[in-house]
Amino acid sequence: MTEWRAERQARDARIQAGRAHADGKVVPAGSVIDLLEAVLRPGDRVCLEGDNQKQADCLARGLAACDPGKIHDLHMVQSGIVLPEHLDVFETGIAKRLDYSYSGPQGARIAKMLYGGQIQLGAVHTYLELFARYFVDLTPHVALIAGVSADRDGNLYTGPNTEDTPTVVEATAFKNGVVIAQVNQIVDTVPRVDIPGDRIDFVVEADTPFYVEPLFTRDPAAMTETQILIAMMAIKGIYAEYGIRRLNHGIGFGTAAIELLLPTYGEKLGLKGQICTHWALNPHPTLIPAIESGWVKQVHCFGSEVGMDRYIRARPDIFFTGADGSLRSNRAFCQTAGLYACDMFIGATLQIDLMGHSSTITQSRVAGFGGAPNMGSDPHGRRHPSDAWMKAGREGQIVGDPALMRGRKLVVQLVETFGEKLVPTFVETLDALELAKKIGLELAPVMIYADDVTHIVTEEGIANLLLCRDADEREQAIRGVAGYTDVGRGRDRAKVEELRARGVIRRPEDLGIEPLDADRALLAAKSIKELVHWSGGLYEPPAKFRNW
Amino acid sequence: MAGVRPASTDPDALSWYEATARQRVVALADPGTFQEFLPPTERRMSPHLPLFDLPRAFDDGIVVGRAALDGKTVLVAAQEGRFMGGAFGEIHGAKLVGLLRAALTLKPAAVLILFDTGGVRLQEANAGETAIAETMRAIIDVRAAGIPVIGLIGGRAGCYGGGGLIAGTCSRLAASEGGRISVSGPEVIETNKGAEEFDSRDRALVWRTMGGKHRRLIGGADAFCADSVSAFRKAALDLIGRAPAFDLATLEAEQARLESRLARFGDCRDATDVWARLGVNDPEAVPAMDTRAFDETVSRVREADHDAR
Numbered sequence: 086m087t088e089w090r091a092e093r094q095a096r097d098a099r100i101q102a103g104r105a106h107a108d109g110k111v112v113p114a115g116s117v118i119d120l121l122e123a124v125l126r127p128g129d130r131v132c133l134e135g136d137n138q139k140q141a142d143c144l145a146r147g148l149a150a151c152d153p154g155k156i157h158d159l160h161m162v163q164s165g166i167v168l169p170e171h172l173d174v175f176e177t178g179i180a181k182r183l184d185y186s187y188s189g190p191q192g193a194r195i196a197k198m199l200y201g202g203q204i205q206l207g208a209v210h211t212y213l214e215l216f217a218r219y220f221v222d223l224t225p226h227v228a229l230i231a232g233v234s235a236d237r238d239g240n241l242y243t244g245p246n247t248e249d250t251p252t253v254v255e256a257t258a259f260k261n262g263v264v265i266a267q268v269n270q271i272v273d274t275v276p277r278v279d280i281p282g283d284r285i286d287f288v289v290e291a292d293t294p295f296y297v298e299p300l301f302t303r304d305p306a307a308m309t310e311t312q313i314l315i316a317m318m319a320i321k322g323i324y325a326e327y328g329i330r331r332l333n334h335g336i337g338f339g340t341a342a343i344e345l346l347l348p349t350y351g352e353k354l355g356l357k358g359q360i361c362t363h364w365a366l367n368p369h370p371t372l373i374p375a376i377e378s379g380w381v382k383q384v385h386c387f388g389s390e391v392g393m394d395r396y397i398r399a400r401p402d403i404f405f406t407g408a409d410g411s412l413r414s415n416r417a418f419c420q421t422a423g424l425y426a427c428d429m430f431i432g433a434t435l436q437i438d439l440m441g442h443s444s445t446i447t448q449s450r451v452a453g454f455g456g457a458p459n460m461g462s463d464p465h466g467r468r469h470p471s472d473a474w475m476k477a478g479r480e481g482q483i484v485g486d487p488a489l490m491r492g493r494k495l496v497v498q499l500v501e502t503f504g505e506k507l508v509p510t511f512v513e514t515l516d517a518l519e520l521a522k523k524i525g526l527e528l529a530p531v532m533i534y535a536d537d538v539t540h541i542v543t544e545e546g547i548a549n550l551l552l553c554r555d556a557d558e559r560e561q562a563i564r565g566v567a568g569y570t571d572v573g574r575g576r577d578r579a580k581v582e583e584l585r586a587r588g589v590i591r592r593p594e595d596l597g598i599e600p601l602d603a604d605r606a607l608l609a610a611k612s613i614k615e616l617v618h619w620s621g622g623l624y625e626p627p628a629k630f631r632n633w
Numbered sequence: 634m635a636g637v638r639p640a641s642t643d644p645d646a647l648s649w650y651e652a653t654a655r656q657r658v659v660a661l662a663d664p665g666t667f668q669e670f671l672p673p674t675e676r677r678m679s680p681h682l683p684l685f686d687l688p689r690a691f692d693d694g695i696v697v698g699r700a701a702l703d704g705k706t707v708l709v710a711a712q713e714g715r716f717m718g719g720a721f722g723e724i725h726g727a728k729l730v731g732l733l734r735a736a737l738t739l740k741p742a743a744v745l746i747l748f749d750t751g752g753v754r755l756q757e758a759n760a761g762e763t764a765i766a767e768t769m770r771a772i773i774d775v776r777a778a779g780i781p782v783i784g785l786i787g788g789r790a791g792c793y794g795g796g797g798l799i800a801g802t803c804s805r806l807a808a809s810e811g812g813r814i815s816v817s818g819p820e821v822i823e824t825n826k827g828a829e830e831f832d833s834r835d836r837a838l839v840w841r842t843m844g845g846k847h848r849r850l851i852g853g854a855d856a857f858c859a860d861s862v863s864a865f866r867k868a869a870l871d872l873i874g875r876a877p878a879f880d881l882a883t884l885e886a887e888q889a890r891l892e893s894r895l896a897r898f899g900d901c902r903d904a905t906d907v908w909a910r911l912g913v914n915d916p917e918a919v920p921a922m923d924t925r926a927f928d929e930t931v932s933r934v935r936e937a938d939h940d941a942r
Contacts, residue, residue, distance in 0.1 A: 306650075306789075605651055612650075622921075628837035633810055633844065633920045 092261035099124045099227075099263050100286055107287055110239045111271060114292045117147030124263055124287075125156045125227055131180075132225040132253050135171065136164040136212070136416065137187050137300050137455055138388040139246040141231035143267045143291035145170040148229065153178045160184070162223045164212055164249055164416075166191050166453070167298070175204050184223055185453060186210045189300070192450035199451060199524050209451070209530050211458045213420040216249070219256035228257035228264045231295040234275050235268040239285030242268075242275035245389035245397065245412035246297055250280060252417040258284035269294040276409035299391035299627050301367045303341035306612045306632075311501055311544045314593065314603035316342035319431065320351055322547045322596045323497060323540060324360045327473040331363040333423040333460045335432020339499040339542075341371040343431075348378040348609040365423040365460075368393040368404065368412070370626065374609035374619045376403055385422055386414040387456065392630075396623035416456075423460045428473040429495040430460040434532060435504060436512050439560045439572065441535035441550055443498060444517040451520070454532050461533040463494040477539060480551040493551065496533060497540040502568030510543075511563065511572035535559075541566055545573070546592040553589060565590045644862035649787040650811045652862065654696045654711035657747055660862040661869070662700035662709070669698040671728060679722045681757045690716045693724040697732045703870055705742035708732050714749035714790035721750065721795055722757040726764020733771035736780055743781045743873045746803065751818065752794015765795030772802045773879075781805065781876030785865050786812035787845065787858065793818045804876040804942060807856040807868035808845035810924075814853060815843040837920065841904040846919060846927060850908055851894065852936050859924045877940045886941035894936075911936060 102123040106116040121144075125131070133148060134141040148156075149170040159180040166172060166188035174180040175198060184207035188195050198204045210218070219225065230253055233244035243250045258264050265287040266280075316339060323329070324343075334340040347361060361375065362382040368390045375381055385405055389397070389412050397404045397412045407413045423430065434443040434457075445452045467474075474492030481493050500510045521529040541548045541563060548562040558580075565581035567573030584590045593600050610616045613630045644660040652660070659667050671677050673691035682689045694716035700709050710729050712719040729746070736744050753761035772782050784803040786792045791813030792800050800806055800814055808814060817825075819833035832838060841847060848854040856872055858864035877883050898907045908916035911934050922930065931937050 606646075611648065628835045631837040631920070632840045633837070633846075 096261045096263060099126070103263070103287055109237055110286065110288050111237055112287050112289045114143060114290055117144065117289055118150050120265070120287060120289070121147050121151050122155050124265070125151070125159070127156065128158045128160065129226040130160045130162050130223060132163050132219070132228045132230075132257065133161060133171065134163065134228065134230040134249060134253055135167050136249050136388070137167070137189060138297055139231055139248055140165075140168055140296045140298075141229050141267050142168055142170075142296045143289060143293070144229040144231070144265065148179065149173045149177070151179055157181075162215070162219070162225055164215060166195055168296075172198060181205055182207060184208055184210065184215065184218070186212050186215045187453040187455040189452055192452040196449055196451045196520075206524070206526070208528070209453050211420075211454050212249075212416055212456045213424065213459045216252045216417050219252065224260045225253070225257045225262050227262060228253050230254065230264065230266050232266050232268045232279070234270050234272045235266060235285065235288045236272060236275055236282070237288075239266070239282035239288055240275050240278045241266055241280040241282070241285055242277055243279040244276075245394050245414060247279055247414045248388040248416045251415060254280050254284050263287075265289065267291040267295065276411070277407040279413070297389075297391055299630070301336055301369050301390045302392070302626070302630055303336075303338055303369070303371055304613055304630055305341075305345055305371065305608055305610050305616070308338055308342050308345070308605065308608060310603045310605060312338050312342045313346070313605065313607060314544055314598070314600055315339050315499060315501070315542055316346050317350055317598050317603055317607075318547055318593060318596060319343055319497065319499060319542050320346060320356070320360075321354060321598060322591055323429075323431075323495070323542070325354060325356055327429070327476055327495060329360050329429045329473050329495070331427045331471070332361065332429040332431065333365045333427050334369070335430075335457065335499075337433035337499065339433055339501075340431055341369065342608070344369060344371040344375055345608045345610055347375040347380050349607050351380070352378070365419050365427055368397055370613070370616050370624055371610070373616050373624060376400065377619050378609075385419050386412060387416045387419040388414045391627045392625045395625060396620045399623050420456050420459055423456065424462070424464050425467055427460070427494070428471055429497060431497040431499055432457060432461065433499055435510065436515050436517075437498060437500065437510055437541065437563065438512055438515050438535075439563060440556070441498075441538040441541065441559065441563060442515060442531050442533070443538070444515045444530060444532045446520060446530045446532070447516040448520055451530070454530075457532050461496045462537045463496065467492070467494070477551060480549070481539070483554060493539065495539050496537050497542060498533070498538055499542045502543050502545065502566075502570050502573060509570035509572070511567040511570045513572065543568060546590050546595070549589050549591070552587065558584065558589070562589050644866060647862045648860050649809060649858075649862055649865055650789060650860050653715065654713035654747065654749065657862060657865075658696055658698070658700070658709055658711045661745075661747075661866050662702060663704065666701035667698055667709070668700070669696060670732070671697065677724050677728070679724055679757065681723065681760070685756050687756065693722060693728065694719060695725045695728050697728045699739070699741070702742070702745075702866070706739070708736050708739065708741045708744045709747065710745070711747035712749040712788070712790075712796075714788045717754055719748075719750035719788070719790045719796075720752060720754035721761040721764050722754040723760035723764065725754070726761060726768060730764065730767045730771050733768065733775050733782075736775045737778055741780065743783055743869075743876075744775055745869055746782065746784050746799070747788070748784055748786045748792040748796050748800060749788030749790045750792060750794070750796035751790050752796055762795070765798060768799050769802045772799065776804055776879040779879075781873050783807070783869055783872050783876070785869060786814055786854070787860060787865065788812065791815070791818075791843070804879070805856070805872035806848075806854040807858055807865060807872060808848050808854040809858045809860045809864070810840075810845050811860055812845040813840065813843040814845075814848050819843070841920060846922075847904045847907070849931055850911060850913070850919075850934055850937055851898075852890070852939050855938070857924070857927060857931060877942050883940065883942055886939070890939060890941040
């Protein structure tokens with residue numbers, strides 16, 4: 086006879102074992118290890134919640150301290166490898182397999198462990214892709230998540246940093262999994278119910294509030310005139326030309342400079358209301374001057390940002406907020422919004438090759454992708470037109486029936502020709518290919534494939550790849566904006582001039598931009614303190630960003 | 634669209650923190666009066682940096698010259714914090730020492746030093762250390778000749794290492810909120826004593842401990858300026874007018890002031906503890922205060938103004 090309820094029975098057994106360490110659903114922080122050893126089974130798929138922002142750090146410490154004799158060979162399926170504990174578990178044998186998406190600060194260590202064979206890597210995913218697999222073939226047996234507060238029934242307030250939690254809980258709780266939440270405090274009544282209590286099995290009152298990385302704060306004081314020049318070119322040569330209203334920005338200084346130029350340079354160009362009105366974006370502090378100057382209609386967020394909570398509460402017309410007044414973010418929905426409802430993604434990268442493939446993975450660092458490959462791709466499932474999308478489609482169409490033409494999402498790479506420590510951004514071959522060979526990956530970790538990229542902007546100019554008609558033109562267009570890198574110096578001068586005459590390459594002077602005008606005086610805010618002033622004192626920057 | 638250039642010489646609009654050394658000097662002086670000695674065209678560059686494959690600057694990171702300030706002649710030196718953190722090398726130091734010695738014969742109304750430095754340039758350690766000592770000696774001679782030496786501190790690199798020592802020998806100092814004065818920098822302290830003692834990445838802590846507001850409240854700086862060139866100009870003019878005499882009484886008063894400061898605040902764990910003992914009502918509010926509110930707070934602190942030096 087077929088057993089149809091084996092998973093459900095296993096779940097009941099796990100929960101019963103865990104109850105021994107709980108008072109109802111509530112578990113004291115000191116009993117985390119006991120709880121985890123009772124609930125987990127060797128070989129389990131486990132989602133230890135952590136992304137590029139919030140971290141279930143108390144549960145991570147607990148998991149890392151479990152006895153590898155009892156808990157071993159786990160298969161970690163999680164967005165972020167960010168905390169040291171996320172990798173410690175692979176060193177002790179508690180975990181063996183990994184499917185993940187982002188690993189900023191641990192990028193160097195993860196590379197070493199991949200080379201050393203301590204981690205069996207499934208794949209480096211995009212956020213949306215990993216979320217999708219939670220519902221198909223990577224469904225967690227146990228999810229370890231983080232919230233701000235919970236009541237004794239498990240009703241959870243995830244607050245401004247809701248991020249991945251609803252998705253992780255959905256996949257786990259409705260498929261016979263166990264959900265354990267760490268919260269900063271147990272309360273009688275939560276400010277709002279982000280996750281209903283019947284989806285939460287255990288609540289751990291953490292010893293310290295969960296950690297959040299201020300990943301999206303860019304200090305205007307560190308912005309260079311080169312970045313300002315690139316931002317001016319992007320605004321005039323792309324945002325204005327295509328009339329980009331709905332968009333997503335990456336986290337680099339280049340896009341932060343664009344945000345700070347909207348109320349000054351953008352205003353001078355008369356673009357207010359014409360561009361940058363609707364956003365899929367984290368609450369970047371550098372967007373405050375544009376919001377306060379009336380440029381921005383609304384912003385949906387993947388997560389929150391440290392210090393922005395009071396400002397967001399005071400601007401519910403702009404942000405998505407709950408009945409309690411605080412931000413409601415949701416990574417899965419915002420990624421979907423960025424994919425299907427934005428006409429442009431613009432962001433930075435570490436390496437671009439001769440065809441326009443790009444990656445943030447170098448031989449010594451495996452940083453992962455996060456959302457960039459989704460944001461930075463042309464979604465073939467899109468079926469609604471917009472002026473920007475249709476214009477890009479017309480530019481890119483070479484053959485075929487115009488009546489069947491579809492639009493194109495603009496995917497813009499905004500880079501300086503030389504990156505940090507004067508490492509060239511433009512390369513003949515991506516390091517990612519070498520890495521794939523070394524550790525035997527079937528698929529090279531490319532962040533954005535060349536066929537998705539429409540424009541590359543550097544301090545030397547804009548290359549419009551939509552207008553390139555063959556591979557040779559494309560290569561020369563890229564070389565033509567690659568400056569003094571080896572790739573740039575290897576250009577065919579005559580061909581580059583021809584591309585320039587056709588408007589495929591545009592220099593600052595072709596756009597009517599005087600490079601000497603790229604002055605820091607153009608920034609709507611030149612320091613974090615000026616951002617605080619713009620916010621009317623509502624933005625509360627973390628100590629590491631204050632110089633007062 | 635080569636339109637109007639951003640205001641890079643308007644003293645009201647120009648941020649001291651943002652400006653280059655040359656922009657500061659030109660905008661600080663009466664319009665059109667700054668004359669540079671040994672300008673970049675003279676190519677007086679470091680003889681040491683090529684040994685380390687490091688780029689040199691035509692002025693070795695310091696601008697020196699003569700200018701008028703409110704009609705009176707002053708000598709001015711301005712460090713360029715963007716070149717090697719404004720660090721003292723051999724040529725850099727020699728230009729400053731030479732300027733100070735010239736003051737003995739030129740008899741200006743004052744010498745202004747626009748500090749923006751992390752201290753001695755490590756690649757030129759001995760020459761740089763010597764330059765610090767020679768500069769302090771030269772300042773003493775200038776002050777003894779009755780010429781005030783005024784330090785202006787509000788640049789990105791702050792005033793650290795030997796720069797902090799030199800600042801201690803000046804007649805008067807003006808600082809802005811962004812300006813920092815200390816000898817050991819935050820990273821140096823953290824490296825030697827650990828992050829528990831001093832977390833250099835906690836920028837609020839760094840500015841609370843070394844920044845212009847703290848220095849003003851404890852009397853380390855004699856004027857507090859908003860971050861504009863015109864505010865520094867006003868402060869410089871004011872401080873020239875009230876520089877203390879350089880005599881035994883002044884030195885003894887300074888010794889007594891420093892001893893009592895150590896006795897009174899030596900056990901404080903944080904700058905806010907110091908401010909509380911100074912009688913500041915709401916010490917936690919000091920960092921966020923604007924210039925006007927801060928000036929009012931300073932006016933109620935007795936120790937902030939003194940004639941020691």
